[in-house]
Amino acid sequence: MSSLPVFQGGHPEAAARFVENEPRTHWHDQSLWFVREKRDRAASLVPDWEALRDAAAGIRAHVRGRLPELLEEFERNAVARGAKVHWAADAGEHNEIVHRILAERGVTRLVKSKSMLTEECGLNPYLEARGIEVVDTDLGERIVQLRHEPPSHIIFSAIHLKREEIGELFHEKLSTPAGLSDPTKLTEAARGHLRQRFLRAQAGLTGVNFAVAETGGVVVCTNEGNADMGTSLPPVHIACMGVEKIVPSLEHLAVLIRLLARSATGQPVTSYTSHFHGPMPGGELHIVVVDNGRSRLLADPAVRGLLACIRCGACLNTCPVYRRSGGYSYGWVVPGPIGSALAAARDPASHATLPFASTLCGSCDAVCPVRIPIHDTLLGERRTLAARGLIAPGKRLGLALVGLLLRSRASYEAAGGLLRFALKWFPRFLLYGPWNVWGRRRELPAPPVESFRQTWRRTRGPLPSPAPRGKGSPGTSAGGSPRG
Numbered sequence: 001m002s003s004l005p006v007f008q009g010g011h012p013e014a015a016a017r018f019v020e021n022e023p024r025t026h027w028h029d030q031s032l033w034f035v036r037e038k039r040d041r042a043a044s045l046v047p048d049w050e051a052l053r054d055a056a057a058g059i060r061a062h063v064r065g066r067l068p069e070l071l072e073e074f075e076r077n078a079v080a081r082g083a084k085v086h087w088a089a090d091a092g093e094h095n096e097i098v099h100r101i102l103a104e105r106g107v108t109r110l111v112k113s114k115s116m117l118t119e120e121c122g123l124n125p126y127l128e129a130r131g132i133e134v135v136d137t138d139l140g141e142r143i144v145q146l147r148h149e150p151p152s153h154i155i156f157s158a159i160h161l162k163r164e165e166i167g168e169l170f171h172e173k174l175s176t177p178a179g180l181s182d183p184t185k186l187t188e189a190a191r192g193h194l195r196q197r198f199l200r201a202q203a204g205l206t207g208v209n210f211a212v213a214e215t216g217g218v219v220v221c222t223n224e225g226n227a228d229m230g231t232s233l234p235p236v237h238i239a240c241m242g243v244e245k246i247v248p249s250l251e252h253l254a255v256l257i258r259l260l261a262r263s264a265t266g267q268p269v270t271s272y273t274s275h276f277h278g279p280m281p282g283g284e285l286h287i288v289v290v291d292n293g294r295s296r297l298l299a300d301p302a303v304r305g306l307l308a309c310i311r312c313g314a315c316l317n318t319c320p321v322y323r324r325s326g327g328y329s330y331g332w333v334v335p336g337p338i339g340s341a342l343a344a345a346r347d348p349a350s351h352a353t354l355p356f357a358s359t360l361c362g363s364c365d366a367v368c369p370v371r372i373p374i375h376d377t378l379l380g381e382r383r384t385l386a387a388r389g390l391i392a393p394g395k396r397l398g399l400a401l402v403g404l405l406l407r408s409r410a411s412y413e414a415a416g417g418l419l420r421f422a423l424k425w426f427p428r429f430l431l432y433g434p435w436n437v438w439g440r441r442r443e444l445p446a447p448p449v450e451s452f453r454q455t456w457r458r459t460r461g462p463l464p465s466p467a468p469r470g471k472g473s474p475g476t477s478a479g480g481s482p483r484g
């Protein structure tokens with residue numbers, strides 16, 4: 001079975017290892033672009049799409065402003081419906097609570113539907129180390145679990161794998177015929193394998209897409225129905241949610257639900273949007289509400305907007321960097337633009353390369369259903385890293401040099417002239433030395449005979465004077481970059 005390692009190191013090093021496999025990089029890029037185009041078509045069929053995005057952004061901002069009281073309202077209503085609500089300050093507490101619930105009931109077999117929160121908390125290894133079998137039941141999640149890998153995308157967990165690789169995996173782990181790579185047959189094999197796990201499970205754990213304060217219910221969206229199987233067969237249901245998953249009412253939920261599936265997969269709605277209001281007859285429903293650093297983000301005006309994320313994955317699918325560097329290159333549980341921004345907001349020292357894993361093209365902002373200013377946030381995080389001395393010395397030096405060159409027209413024009421001369425006359429070993437990162441995988445362009453300014457002067461006369469810089473003048477927007 002070919003393997004794709006979960007890369008270590010900063011993003012540039014890890015991305016370099018991903019792009020070594022050119023066919024995979026190309027195919028990964030194309031697969032995600034296909035999803036991006038599906039999202040565009042789905043959005044274009046909703047006449048009030050942009051108004052919906054505005055409404056969603058407003059709802060998420062409203063939730064941030066009233067989070068404590070909405071959470072209390074949710075707890076009151078959930079308890080009134082028979083659920084038990086647990087509060088976890090961090091990942092450790094979350095894992096302890098889930099383990100205690102299972103251990104007190106003698107549970108040793110748990111089925112689990114997709115939950116990025118439990119990935120964030122490292123729940124699977126925690127439970128497995130305590131003798132509990134955990135089976136991920138979302139197909140993509142089960143595939144990466146069988147490979148002992150984390151998901152590489154928040155929606156399409158196994159997007160980095162080709163069906164032939166999944167066929168090899170299933171042959172080894174599920175005894176399917178050698179060489180079988182037909183997706184329908186592989187899915188049938190997975191269904192048979194998972195059905196046995198559902199039938200013998202003693203508890204089911206789900207993530208939570210939304211929790212509705214006014215009803216005390218939690219909402220779980222899946223396409224495979226695995227969350228519903230995992231919560232209707234065993235008697236114990238544990239639902240794990242971050243504090244930010246709250247919405248005030250069903251009316252608000254409707255806005256976000258209309259945006260979620262279209263943004264995630266281009267579907268009008270997920271196949272299953274299940275509402276859980278209290279336990280099933282004779283069963284138990286435990287809701288674990290987790291902070292794990294979210295209150296700290298909420299307290300910081302520069303990054304609190306990131307808590308609006310509804311984990312649709314649209315910013316990953318559109319990002320030219322994510323599409324060509326793969327989810328594992330980010331080294332954090334949530335990859336892509338939103339993952340970079342969140343990881344650096346939580347722990348800048350450990351994720352200092354991630355705010356630079358962006359072209360700042362603004363494509364992420366253009367698709368985000370809740371209008372998070374992702375690329376502006378990434379730019380702000382770069383400033384924070386610089387101010388805290390967390391940028392690598394080589395990059396710092398490069399930025400200082402570019403800053404010097406751009407400071408005056410004379411130095412900029414002199415550098416341009418020198419580069420044109422070098423491109424034309426310098427020997428290849430000098431041009432493509434280890435200092436030329438850009439040229440490692442690309443040919444440098446043929447130099448133009450003259451610069452743009454020289455062409456202008458020759459054909460149109462003197463250059464116009466630069467416009468005074470100030471509020472509202474071109475090039476002074478917060479992001480300093482075009483929006484996609």
Ligand code: SF4
Pocket residue numbers: 263308309310311312313314315316338364367368369370371372374
């Ligand atoms: S930041 Fe926006 S586009 Fe990206 S996953 Fe979150 S909601 Fe979706």
